[in-house]
Amino acid sequence: YPGTGSTGDGYRLLAAVGHTIVPPRPALVPLIAAEPFVARLQGLSLRHVRATLLQNGQALASEFGEMLFTHYGISGPIILSLSKRAAEAAARGRAEISIDLKPALSDEQLDARLRRDFDQFGRRSYHHLLAELLPRLLIPVFVELTGIAPDKPGSQSTADERGRLFRLLRDFRLTIVGSRPIAEAIITAGGVAVNELDPRTMQSRLVRGLYCCGEVIDIDADTGGYNLQAAFSTGYLAGEAAAHALGYGM
Numbered sequence: 001y002p003g004t005g006s007t008g009d010g011y012r013l014l015a016a017v018g019h020t021i022v023p024p025r026p027a028l029v030p031l032i033a034a035e036p037f038v039a040r041l042q043g044l045s046l047r048h049v050r051a052t053l054l055q056n057g058q059a060l061a062s063e064f065g066e067m068l069f070t071h072y073g074i075s076g077p078i079i080l081s082l083s084k085r086a087a088e089a090a091a092r093g094r095a096e097i098s099i100d101l102k103p104a105l106s107d108e109q110l111d112a113r114l115r116r117d118f119d120q121f122g123r124r125s126y127h128h129l130l131a132e133l134l135p136r137l138l139i140p141v142f143v144e145l146t147g148i149a150p151d152k153p154g155s156q157s158t159a160d161e162r163g164r165l166f167r168l169l170r171d172f173r174l175t176i177v178g179s180r181p182i183a184e185a186i187i188t189a190g191g192v193a194v195n196e197l198d199p200r201t202m203q204s205r206l207v208r209g210l211y212c213c214g215e216v217i218d219i220d221a222d223t224g225g226y227n228l229q230a231a232f233s234t235g236y237l238a239g240e241a242a243a244h245a246l247g248y249g250m
């Protein structure tokens with residue numbers, strides 16, 4: 001993490017003595033989306049949504065919770081959790097994040113909700129009806145993507161138009177083109193290969209008296225304090241084993 005002074009020296013020193021370095025890459029990191037409209041959603045936070053990572057249309061992983069739009073794409077807890085796999089998927093080919101904005105409603109419930117809104121408040125404009133369903137910033141984007149005139153009264157909407165809205169609420173899709181750099185990541189994936197370290201002492205299996213701990217090792221975990229715990233635990237083991245090897249604490 002360059003912000004606290006790291007420049008990659010640890011990887012270079014370990015490579016110089018023969019260790020395998022799995023290429024470092026950002027993890028738990030915001031994602032960049034191709035759609036220009038994301039810039040207009042900057043600052044919008046969505047709660048209780050489901051984000052699904054797709055590779056060539058196939059679901060790879062899914063998270064439920066909170067996310068956030070930024071001027072370049074998306075961030076927030078559920079996006080960070082998907083980010084490593086999303087960046088890898090983007091490097092391989094077509095990667096998308098599909099957001100279900102109403103995951104608590106079954107298809108039948110969502111359909112019934114839309115029918116009720118459009119019938120009951122039929123004189124209201126489409127724009128006005130969307131205000132009952134979406135945060136303010138998403139309304140113009142939905143108008144654009146569904147292609148329904150914002151001033152069209154709900155009662156005049158067709159089944160096809162309601163179908164388009166239904167599908168967009170279920171599957172609001174963003175094309176992922178990559179992630180932000182390591183400098184903006186919470187952790188770094190990659191590092192010294194784990195099979196080259198003794199897990200009981202964190203001592204190098206190649207160089208006697210050399211110990212590794214924390215981010216320099218090829219381990220990365222989800223959010224929730226697991227990365228700090230990994231740094232503390234491997235640091236404790238390495239320190240204790242090194243002291244023991246020098247004859248302290250015998």
Ligand SMILES: Cc1cc2nc3c(=O)[nH]c(=O)nc-3n(C[C@H](O)[C@H](O)[C@H](O)COP(=O)(O)OP(=O)(O)OC[C@H]3O[C@@H](n4cnc5c(N)ncnc54)[C@H](O)[C@@H]3O)c2cc1C
Pocket residue numbers: 001004005006007008009010185186187213214215216224225226227228229231
């Ligand atoms: C913004 C942010 C938020 C985070 N939030 C969480 C969280 O909520 N929960 C969680 O579990 N994890 C979190 N993490 C991750 C966690 O902080 C790291 O996994 C952890 O700090 C790794 O510890 P480390 O000692 O291995 O590396 P670092 O904490 O990066 O420490 C490495 C130190 O080595 C120094 N250094 C580098 N090169 C040299 C050199 N050549 N000579 C001398 N010194 C050098 C650096 O200056 C730095 O002080 C967060 C990280 C960031 C960036």
